[in-house]
Amino acid sequence: MPRTYVKKMGREGKRNYSAVYLENAIREVKKGKLSIRKASECYGVPYTTLNEWVKGKRKNSYGGQPVLNSKDEECLVHGLIKCGEWGFPLKRHDVRNVVQGYLNRSGRVEKRFKNNKPGRDWFLGFIKRNQELTERLVQNIKRSRAGISEEVIHDYFDNLEVYVADMPPSNIINFDETNFTDDPGQSKALVKRGVKHAEKIMDSSKTSVSVMIAATAEGVVLPPYVVYKAKYLYPTWIENGIPGSGYNRNTNGWFDLEIFEDWFEKILLPFARKLNGRKVLIGDNLSSHLSLHVIQLCEENEIDFILLPPNTTHICQPLDVAFFHPLKGAWRKCLEEWKMKNRGILPKCEFPKMLKRTFEEVGVHLSSNVVAGFAACGIVPLNREAVLKKLPKSPRENEGLERRWSDTLVDHLKELRKETTGSTEKRPRQKRLNVAAGKGIVVRDLVESGDDMHSRSSNENQLHSDSELFVEDDTGRSSVIDYGGTTEEGENCSSYKSGEFVLVSFPTGSRNRHFIGQIIQMAESDAEVSYLRKRGSKQVHFVFPDVPDVDKTPLTQIVTKVKPKGIGRGRYIFPDIDISKIE
Structure with a gap:
């Protein structure tokens, strides 16, 4: 059978008239200009065929009986x-x-x-x-994103409308970070039929550069902030870029707390201070985006910091919904043009120029894409139905929809969308702020929850007696160390000295977290401690991070001294304590 069947015209039962003649004949009859008999003679269409089409008795397609009715x-x-x-x-x-x-x-x-x-x-x-169906490329999302319920969205908008109901679009700002990779991706090209592996010579790598972008609901895009993965920053890496852009670097190329604060002070604050009245800053719920210093600056400058619900950035983040996709398409186009003329990976000195060309490639659509993103996320204008319609509806919730055989399939799909449970390995709890989505954050929220990563200060009255740590002595016996500031040997807090390694406890809501640090300087009621990080999977050890994590810690939170054992290259192990309870 041919792929596209066309009925032949001719004698012996074949259709000997064109479809255009049939359409013209039907139109003339329905307008009353010709009778069915006269139209049949003029256009060469059989009388019975034309009569059935006019009276609606004829089916709309040719061929035999379909398999499915x-x-x-x-x-x-x-x-x-x-x-x-x-x-x-x-x-x-x-x-x-x-x-x-x-x-x-x-x-x-x-x-x-x-x-x-x-x-x-x-x-x-x-x-x-069935024109309501079509084939499209699908995007993979995690089960946690698929499990978003209508209750979460309703709670988010109930809190959000308090802040943005009567606020001008110019005062509503959304920020988000994204990566620009050194790979232009795949593209279609002409090759010989039957070739199994079509290849194109083009240098690419997995390296990427992080960029923070912010935009208002009015369509104004703030200058980007670029973070390179490097130890030092060179002058050629910041030249020929977008005017007003910010640049920074660290060893992993990601936005950490220190870099986020720098972006907030150099890019966002100068723009926000030019706006009259209160402002709203909308972002995702990441601990690396929040610190006590940032929230204090928000309160001083009449900025309400609003968090999106967890796992909803694909439907609630305006930049994710309508801005980044066309921007990344323009980036891949500019990158491919550059790689056709040059060899090797894109050097950092070329990145500012390439990023500027990318924004120019989007051009006039830059502002309209941002405005469309805020509208699609139901923020401006405020419309929660714009987000709720993206969630699947159960057939029992649709009035007038009769139950079909697919109801059983829907019940099965509900189970598949749920988060998988019963894993033998317990996953570590992720850090999350105890603040409702859509509600502004104030300094009091961070201090009371004890979730501020920048200042680890907390209330000693929140210590839980059920959080204990077992330490083995030289005889192999285990002894329990509590949080009273003394050990079973009777040493007190005043016996600590600079240079000693200590175990410190921080209460964070439902449990206490333990860290190891080295005392830098002692004071009467606190100590300046430089904290270590836990590394390794086979041989667990501790190292000082590249960016020192130094904090003033109350002496009451120091549990005990610990004895380190150096294993080379700045690595330490602590054989006298149970490291499984150390973070």
Whole structure:
């Protein structure tokens, strides 16, 4: 059977008139200009055929009896749509297998199919008959994102509307960071038919540069802030870029607390101070974006810091929804043009110029994309339905929708969307601020929750007696160390000296967290401590981070002294304590 069947024209039962003549004849009859008999003679269309078309008795397509009747296809289309809404869209072969299973369970044998399984032609005809279905590339999302409920969105908008209800769009700012990679990605090209591996010579790597971008609901895009992965920053890395841009570097190329504070003070604050009235700053719930210093600056400059609900940036973050996709497309285009003329990876001295070309490539659509993102996320104008409609609806919630065979499939999809449980290995708890999404953050929230990473100060009355640490002495016996500031040997807090390693406890809500640090300087009621980081999987050890983590710690939070054992290259182990409870 040919891929595209066209009925032949001619004698012996073949259609001997064109479809255009049939359409013209029907139009003339319906307008009353010609009778059915006269139109049949003028356009060469059989009288009976034209009569059936005019009276609506003729089907709209040629061919034999379909395998699935209209009711079967309606149910199949409904089930495929539900599968897509619940995050499990079916592919071509999946749809063909579903139809094969349906025919087998019905006890039908379709001679036009091989083993009751439809072929490629049937699938193409099925898609053509049902225009509400289409084939598209799908994006993978985690189960945690798929598990967002309507209650979470309602709570977020209930808090958000208090801040943005009567606020001008120019005072609503969204910020987010993204990576610009050194790989332009795949593209289609002409090659010889039958080639299994089509290749294109172009240097690329997995390196990337982090960029922080902020924009207002009015469409104004603030200058970007670039973070390189390097130990030093050179003058050529900041030349020929977008005017007003900021540049920084660290050893991992990510935004940490110190770099975020620098972006806040150099890029956001100068812009926000030019705005009249209160401002709203909307961002994701990352601990690296919040510190006591940032929140204090927000309060001093009439800025309300609003957090998005966890795992909802793909539907609630304006820059993610409508801005980054066209920007990344322009970046890949500019990068590919550069790589066609040059060899090797993109040097850092070329990145500012390339980033500027990328923004210019988007051009006039830059502002409109931002405005569309705020509208799609229901922020400006304030409309929670813009987000709620992106969540799947249960068929029992839709009035007037009759129950179909797909209800059983929907119940199964509900279970698949839930977070997988029963894992034998307990995952470490991630750091999260105890602040409702859509609600502004104040200094009091960080101090009371004890979640500020910049200043580890906390209330000693929040210490929990059930958090204990076992230490083995030289005899192998275990003794319990509490948080009273003394050990079982009777040493007190005043016995600590500079240069000694100590174990420190920090209360964080439901449990205490333990860290190891080295005392730099002693005071009457506190000590300046430089904290270590836990590293390694096979041989767990501790090292001082590249960016020193130094903090003034109350003496009451120091549990005991610990004895380090150096293993070379600035690494330490502590054989006298249970390191599984140390972070």
